[in-house]
Amino acid sequence: MAISYTPMLEQYREVKSRHSGEILFFRLGDFYEMFFEDAETASRELEITLTSREGGQNKRVPMCGVPYHAADNYIAKLISKGYKVAICEQVEDPKQAKGIVRREVVKIITPGTVLAEASLPDKANNYLALLYEEADELCLTATDISTGECLWAIFAGSFRTTAVCDQLYRLLPAELVVVGKIESFPAINGFLGQRVPACAVTTLAMPDSLLVNELSRQHFADEELPGSSGAQAAVGYLLYYLHHTLKSDLSHVNKLTRVDAQDYLVLDASTLRNLEITRNMRDGGRKGTLLAVLDFTKTAMGGRLLKKWLEFPLLSPVGIFKRQDAIADLSDKGATRETLGELLGEIYDFERILTRVEVGSANARDLSALKTSLSVLPEIKVKLQDCQAALLTGIGQAIKTHIDVTQMIAAAIVDNPPFSIREGGIIRAGYDLELDELRSIARDSKEWIQELELREREATGIRSLKIGYNKVFGYYIEVTHANAGAVPPTYIRKQTLVNAERYITPELKEFETKVLGAQEKIVNIEYQLFTTIKDYIKERICEIQQTARQIAQLDVLISLNEAAVRFNYVRPGLNQSRELIIKDGRHPVVERLLAGEMFVPNDTGLNHHDCEIMIITGPNMAGKSTYMRQVALLVIMAQIGSFIPVREASICPVDRIFTRVGASDDLATGQSTFMVEMTETAQIIKFATANSLLILDEIGRGTSTFDGMSIARAVVEYIKDKVKAKTMFATHYHELTELAEYSKVIKNYSVAVKERGNDIVFLRRIIPGGADKSYGVHVAQLAGLPKRIIERAQQILQDLEQCKADVNSEAPAAGKEESAKPVAAATMSLFGSGVADELLAVDVMTLTPLEALNVLYQLQNKAREETGRL
Helix, strand or coil: CCCCCCHHHHHHHHHHHCCCCCEEEEEECCEEEEEHHHHHHHHHHHCCCCEEEECCCCCEEEEEEEEHHHHHHHHHHHHHCCCCEEEEEECCCCCCCCCCCCEEEEEEECCCCCCCHHHCCCCCCCCEEEEEEECCEEEEEEEECCCCEEEEEEECCCCHHHHHHHHHHHHCCCEEEEECCHHHCHHHHHHHHHHCCCCEEEEECCCCHHHHHHHHHHHCCCCCCCCCHHHHHHHHHHHHHHHHHHCCCCCCCCEEEECCHHHECEECHHHHHHCCCCCCCCCCCCCCCHHHHHCCCCCHHHHHHHHHHHHCCECCHHHHHHHHHHHHHHHCCHHHHHHHHHHHCCCCCHHHHHHHHHHCCCCHHHHHHHHHHHHCHHHHHHHHCCCCCHHHHHHHHHCCCCHHHHHHHHHHECCCCCCCCCCCCCECCCCCHHHHHHHHHHHHHHHHHHHHHHHHHHHHCCCCCEEEEECCCEEEEEEEHHHHHHCCCCCEEEEECCCEEEEECHHHHHHHHHHHHHHHHHHHHHHHHHHHHHHHHHCCHHHHHHHHHHHHHHHHHHHHHHHHHHHCCECCEECCCCCEEEEEECCCCHHHHCCCCCCCCEEEEECCCCCCEEEEECCCCCCHHHHHHHHHHHHHHHHCCCCECCCEEEECCCCEEEEECCCCCEHHHCECHHHHHHHHHHHHHHHCCCCCEEEEECCCCCCCHHHHHHHHHHHHHHHHHHHCCEEEEECCCHHHHHHHHCCCCEEEEEEEEEEECCEEEEEEEEEECCCCCCCHHHHHHHHCCCHHHHHHHHHHHHHHHHHHHHHHHCCCCCCHHHHCHHHHHHHHHHHCHHHHHHHHHCCHHHCCHHHHHHHHHHHHHHHHHHHCCC
16 A cells, blocks of 8 residues: 655655665755655765655654754765766745745756865866767867856767777866767776775766757857768757756857867877876876976866866977066066065966856955956056066967956945845945845834834823734834823724723834835845846856956966976976977976985977987986986976976977886786786887877886786887887896897987996986896895895806806807707706796686786795705
8 A cells, every 4th residue: 555645755755766876865844854765874984864854654764864954065065976967946835835845957957067165176177078979089178067068079980989098087077978878888888996095977868869968059159060960969968967967058168179189199098197298097096196396376276277288288399488488477477476476375266166157166365366356457457568478468468457347246236145045145335226125124223212212202292192003913102001092093902901902103114014024035035136246257158268268267376376486397398300309308207206305307308310219228217217207207398388407408399198007917807017008109109100109118017027028128129120219228138138139210228327346326417328228136235125035036146147158159150949948947956847837837818817926936945845945
């Protein structure tokens, strides 16, 4: 038998049936209430009390709730845990409702559509991305609804999935909407699980294609829309999803930008991760990143833009020159730069404030912050007149002062407004005459009554006349029966008592109406005035957004100038001879982390005539990886227009930077360390051009020595013959140094090491020529391995080196089988014949990691028994 719930709960259940995927915040008076399963989930996740209420037929249902004025914090907590929240509000006046107050869901809050200030990172975007596949194209669109920007890109070809993952890594979306099923994109699904764990995935059933195309055309002008039908559909699907969730006008989403690889230096996910440009590899935070070193921005808008510049460096020398000129100009005008920095420090994140104005969630404090931000613009424009650089003068001309908006807010909104816009106290005295009168009535009602009472006593001569009030009859004039003859004819009898009569007059009735409705009217009038001001601002959102973007650009330029001045950076030259020349280059991040220790600078010279490939040898921990990363970071800094830590430099912009650094596996897709290494190498070989910069560290180390050495050599030869990219190749395979003997474009370099008996000192200096040792045992000693292990390792190393010498002394005609005998003998002597036999019998390629550890453990025990080293 079906349970019959109370009318209110039936209304709740009907709304919930249309929002089964969200936690429903159901407005009841001053609270948002949740019932049934939602209540149980919310009470657990929010750590609030789970209670119950009568649901009908003497049955109680689970319930919990939060105050409406504090709901943002609770919603933010649920969103951060991956939930979606539907806000159901009362949409009619309870006083005028017949029966249950009508309620509707006014918005749905998801990780990608959240707008509460506490839920958004200040200096990073909060992207909502959408993925759509049409024919052989993957179409990706994304928007930061809090700032109004919207972008799109299309990917085709065999590596399109990889390219999408790279873009997702740059965007780090809070939510990815997939048109269709995410299972259709297994590689992307695996990437999201491993690389972007904070991303929530939402699937969207395909609405009518005519509808989404019409949404695209209505929202953006034809010249802004993508030429690709798939990309245009993806933009339409994104708008459809936003209308479904936000349920408001999206006019602030008015800038549609294509992300085109031809306009930027392309940095794939591996490169962004390995170079720690905007996120470190430890915890994904900013500490220890290039972004952290360069970020002296004063505004959240500038912080977000600097991150974009670093992830999308320029290719155009013209654009780079303009930024360099601006930074140089600011360097020459220290006082102007300091003043501009102070003014920027007074600016709030008004880009996001405008969005809250657009969607209707802005409060009076937001408008006050907007006024403060806009009020410094005239002075910024004046200070920019001192500058000569084209980019700075252009910013000064593009910034609008918006004085009309500033003056309106200043005249209307009090200096320190309350948080709520529904309780009054936000409109300044003197702004509206009716409001001032109502406030005066509410404030001075007692004095007015006393004055009226005195006037009526004098007018009637009745000394005992008094004015009172009760909730049933309201205000009244009370006269005893003894003075009934003196009552004026203008008095209207209202109530008869035993000893007196009560009257009302037109004046008192009018006052009663005003007083009783004054507070309610005050709140309503203030809200209407506030709404009028917001509407005025909404009409100007587009032009204020343009100003916000100019402020962000100015903030970034001043930030880069600040870094250059503080850290002694130099303006790099740009060349068209495809050369990379660096004198005394320093790693921008590492040198900041050295406490009281001097960073050792190094030179670099890469070109296409006598040093296209640098083969760098030397021990671990000597600085090979730091040096190569340093070169890549200096190029990236140069191509965002920044000055760089060098004595001097001349750089030709590169189209891509690829890095193959470090060892990692990918358990989600079942790829071993070596498979990941080879996959990344294959992608580099596929996409690299003669204008690219390749940073390759220890190619081939994930497999056997001979296999690895063969692969490493083949990769170097392929790059030399086919790709012809500027390449830095670090390796422990000293055999690769002989490649320099056969090619004029390959040069050997090594890290200088100073030996002191059995000890070594890393000099951190890159010098011409190859290294003849790896110094691996020395590094193990520095790491703190026990002395017994070090001594045994040195003995084994000597035996193996002797075996190698014996092999090299064999006649050239000797076959591979004969030349391998000394090595085999050494192996037998080191491990024992029984262990060697078992080791050779193991099928390594079929073992799981755990099985391999078990086999290794068994062989180690047997070797101990045979050698007597228990």
